[in-house]
Amino acid sequence: MSQILIKNMTFGYEGSSENVFENVNxxxxxxxxxxxxxxxxxxxxxxxxxxAGRYDFRGEIRSGVRFxxxxxxxxxxxxxxxxxxxxxxEAELWKTLVNMEELGLSAETLxxxxxxxxxxxxxxxxLAVMFAKENNFLLIDEPTNHLDLRGRELAAEFLxxxxxxxxxxxDRTFADRCVDHVVYIMHTKIVLQKGGMSDWLREKAARDNAxxxxxxxxxxxxxxxxxxxxxxxxxxxxxxxSKNAKIxxxxxxxxxxxxxxxxxxxxxxxxxxxxxxxxxxxxxLLKDVETxxxxxxxxxxxxxxxxxxxxSVNIYYGDFLAAKxxxxxxxxxxxxxxxxxxxSGKSTVLKLAAGKTLQYEGIFVRKNVKVSYVAQSSESTAxxxxxxxxxxxxxxxxxxxxxxxxxxxxxxxxxxxxxYSDGQKKKTMLAASLSGGADLFxxxxxxxxxxxxxxxxxxxLVKESAAAMLFVEHxxxxxxxxxxxxxxxx
Numbered sequence: 370m371s372q373i374l375i376k377n378m379t380f381g382y383e384g385s386s387e388n389v390f391e392n393v394n395x396x397x398x399x400x401x402x403x404x405x406x407x408x409x410x411x412x413x414x415x416x417x418x419x420x421a422g423r424y425d426f427r428g429e430i431r432s433g434v435r436f437x438x439x440x441x442x443x444x445x446x447x448x449x450x451x452x453x454x455x456x457x458x459e460a461e462l463w464k465t466l467v468n469m470e471e472l473g474l475s476a477e478t479l480x481x482x483x484x485x486x487x488x489x490x491x492x493x494x495x496l497a498v499m500f501a502k503e504n505n506f507l508l509i510d511e512p513t514n515h516l517d518l519r520g521r522e523l524a525a526e527f528l529x530x531x532x533x534x535x536x537x538x539x540d541r542t543f544a545d546r547c548v549d550h551v552v553y554i555m556h557t558k559i560v561l562q563k564g565g566m567s568d569w570l571r572e573k574a575a576r577d578n579a580x581x582x583x584x585x586x587x588x589x590x591x592x593x594x595x596x597x598x599x600x601x602x603x604x605x606x607x608x609x610x611s612k613n614a615k616i617x618x619x620x621x622x623x624x625x626x627x628x629x630x631x632x633x634x635x636x637x638x639x640x641x642x643x644x645x646x647x648x649x650x651x652x653x654l655l656k657d658v659e660t661x662x663x664x665x666x667x668x669x670x671x672x673x674x675x676x677x678x679x680x681s682v683n684i685y686y687g688d689f690l691a692a693k694x695x696x697x698x699x700x701x702x703x704x705x706x707x708x709x710x711x712x713s714g715k716s717t718v719l720k721l722a723a724g725k726t727l728q729y730e731g732i733f734v735r736k737n738v739k740v741s742y743v744a745q746s747s748e749s750t751a752x753x754x755x756x757x758x759x760x761x762x763x764x765x766x767x768x769x770x771x772x773x774x775x776x777x778x779x780x781x782x783x784x785x786x787x788x789y790s791d792g793q794k795k796k797t798m799l800a801a802s803l804s805g806g807a808d809l810f811x812x813x814x815x816x817x818x819x820x821x822x823x824x825x826x827x828x829x830l831v832k833e834s835a836a837a838m839l840f841v842e843h844x845x846x847x848x849x850x851x852x853x854x855x856x857x858x859x
Contacts, residue, residue, distance in 0.1 A: 374395075375395040380415070390415075405553075406544075410790055411556075412554055443483060449482060450482075491515070496528075515711070521843055541844075664829070675698040677722050682730070682732065692858060693859070695858065704840075706851070719841060723811045742812075744798075754797070758801060776820070792823075808837065828850055
């Protein structure tokens, strides 16, 4: 056990007008299992890079452990996995094998060519090797993106048995099972708290609600004080003018009236100072309150009944059977979640349902409906937002509105899409989908890289929308809350 001390850390990217971090101070324990959370674009991956020594910064990072980034790029991808292991650094083979077993990988995996492994298998192998190394503090970035539900369960159980890592994930169920401390990057500060993601969300919601209530109280208080100051000032001016007036031929006591007027004006000044203090207090509120604005999508005009139907469908890529025995229907307005192990053909089924030309056998019927398809990969997202919207057939103005509701700053609107973070790219893809209008929305792992606030927005949208949706998603909490029907591929 040792301390990880971050002292007065300040960093900004060259050419940027604002720093990502300003005088950050954190004191962490190297045995903690830390969840690093925050909205997309707040600097989570940047913090990982700073800890790993990739960027120069002002301030100090002191630690007795070696930071190592996950995932790690493998160069010799055509080699056997056993020969690839040294690329991850020195680790005892027996520890690696134990870790592989716990993660659901057989020892025979080491004999396979690395490039024949699924993305989920590659993720598990990397975790197995890197946790077999000594004096490592792993910086783990989105380990669940390529794992199916069972894979996520095994990975969560595995990480819960480890110690000494910091994890970026937005999967609530996964984080709660393996994290004991939370570091949350907010707009103006970084907060450290003991507990899991659900603990943090509950406490943050309570704090946000308290700030909103205080903000409303101060708004009313400021109005009341402003009116009180104006009244007191008016009374003072009126009293001062009365010094030279005669009432029933009697001269007024100018000294007394002057004293009274001065007292009224002082009261007005005191009230004004109180108003300024209240306004200052109000100014400091709500800066870190994250509002999950409601997203909307219009249901299509497709007739009732089944929009898509598959009966005993097998799908092929050449001679390769990619998906077998697929049976399901999607009724108008129905939300269908497609689940299954990695390699079961979930993405292939979505492509067929979306109208992609694929070789298949069995009964497949799809009504002539407008489909909005969001792929798993964001590699095709490029250009300005206007160019991307045009390429997708999306309503540009509506897309910008959705992106603002999902936390986009106006500065992001001026940047090219390929410069965005993975989470920002995924938000752009979803915003384009939602703004184009469709009878059926088909989304392949829509929550990948999305922050928790955006996930809750999408979850609420799917639950409340009257539109039909077919999606693949491994976030257990999301599937349980949003799906009307769950179809499992074998």
